[in-house]
Amino acid sequence: MFDVRVILGLGLVALLTISSYNPEIPSKNKTTEAPKQSKTLFGFNIDNYIIDEYPIHQNQFLSNVLSYEGIKFEKIVQLENNSKDIFHTRNFKAGKSFHLIREDECADPVCMIYEPDAFSYVQYFFNEKATVRKVQKQVDKITKTASGEITGSLWDAMISQDLSPALIDKMEDALSSSVDFYHTKKGDKFYLIFEEQFVEGKKVGVGDLLGASYENDNGKHYAVYFENERYQGHYDMDGSPTKRKFLRAPLKYSRISSRFNRKRHHPIKKKTIPHLGTDYAAPHGTPIFSVADGVVQRVSYTKGNGKYVHIKHDKTYETKYFHMSGYAKGIKKGVRVKQGQTIGYVGQTGLATGPHVCFRFWKNGQQINHLRENFPPADPLPESDMEEFYKTRDEIKAALDLIPDPNPRETVALLAE
Ligand SMILES: [Zn+2]
Incomplete structure (x- = not known):
């Protein structure tokens, strides 16, 4: 089976504009301001602690480094045991680094920090209990817009435009019930409102795709993100989920x-x-x-x-x-x-x-x-949720329609009349 993305890649995007955007769009815990630099690092106030970074080398024993830094062997064993169910020190990766935290330059470390991924860090305290704790970092979100026109350029062109594959996946998922992404055409245009996630001021990923529209020979198609206590996902203008009731395959990239x-x-x-x-x-x-x-x-x-x-x-x-x-x-x-x-x-x-x-x-x-079966569409939102849905829908649609045309051609349109 072909990967849709590869096919899409043959037909997508040269003209592209991405901009920061401050629409009044209802969304959970979203910030539209640039994230601020905090005065704490790994939960420690940087004015009161000294934080040093230690690169992790191939074939290096953590226990050797820690003993050298003044930590007793029994404490290291205790920490390793306590870390088993949280993030085992054995899983520290060469090429990454850990941090040691001290109250002053001459003191033994009070805590060791390791960051398994961009979204969290683990604290290994050298206290009596040898406490180990995983902390989720704060994720800030910025809402952005993008628009583009399909000009026949390649997948690479899209990547170089800073549109992530994850966002393209989300657009395809959101619009798959109304747009046939196997047959995109030169001149098709799309408009997106989406969240970017930041941790400590660094971009770490795409959040929700709040709205998407796609303009082709058949008109303009919309998908909006809607969420309440019971429902969550992309819907068309009538409140029907845009996802299929059944996925075509039970795995990706196969x-x-x-x-x-x-x-x-x-x-x-x-x-x-x-x-x-x-x-x-x-x-x-x-x-x-x-x-x-x-x-x-x-x-x-x-x-x-x-x-x-x-x-x-x-x-x-x-x-x-x-x-x-x-x-x-x-x-x-x-x-x-x-x-x-x-x-x-x-x-x-x-x-x-x-x-x-x-x-x-x-x-x-x-x-x-199942590849020959015409499945029934997924159930639309119930009547009781429609008022709330229409409110979200209208705001997002209005915001989508405000995104500038990536390639305005009024003249051409006039001539075509
Ligand atoms: Zn079989």
Whole structure:
């Protein structure tokens, strides 16, 4: 199966404008000001503590460094034990660094800091209890807008324009019910309102895509982000979710290695053995997700299927995922899963010649080819939520319509009349 992004890449974006933006758009805990530099670092006031950075080298023992810095061996062992369930010191990576914090230059360190990712840090206190604590950093958000026109340039052009692949993914997801991204055309235009996430003043990722519109020969198509206590996601102007009720595949970036075929001729057994599923080949360990919301019916193993998960989505549809290497945490009988939630990982347990997932789809108890099925649309928002939705929708639509045209051509339009 082709990755949509690759195809899109052949047809996307040269003209692009990105700008900071301050629309009055309802959104949870959003800031529209640039994040301020804080006076504390890793939870310590920088005026009262000395914070030194230590690069981590290949084949270096943490205990050696800490002993040299005056920490007793028993304390190091105690800390290692206490870190097991939070972030084990064994998982410190060469090439990164940790920090030691002291009250003054001559004192022994009071705390060690390690940052596993951009969103958190871990404090290892050299106190009596050897406390270990993981702290989530504050994520600031800035709302931005972007617009672009498809001119036939390449995926690289888009990357060089500073539009992240994650944002393109989100645009495709949000508009997939009204725009066919396999057939984008030169001259198509798009408009986006989105959040950028910052930690300590550094850009770390894209947040929610608050609104998107796409203009092609069929007119202008909109998707808006709406969230309340019960619902969350992208909706069209009528309040219908823009996501499909079922995803086309249970994993990303895979290829179909064997299609659904009732008359498959088996090359070795020399007879017709139907293949009532679709095989997706992917590297060992690739996350497999549920193609729709549902309830787990079974997490089991058979000699043929290997490790598999069975999910019931509604009274009509059920899915199964075979040959997993393992199940995702918390996946067991009776558990509710969301569309896109990881339920297990690609493997080759059972009868499988290579790592893949054999994906099986049932409709009213019969196995079907899900790639040929016209699924019913996802349910729209209930009447009781519509007033709230319309308010959000109108504000976002107005803001989308205010984003400047990436390539205004009034003259051309006049001539065409
Ligand atoms: Zn199969």
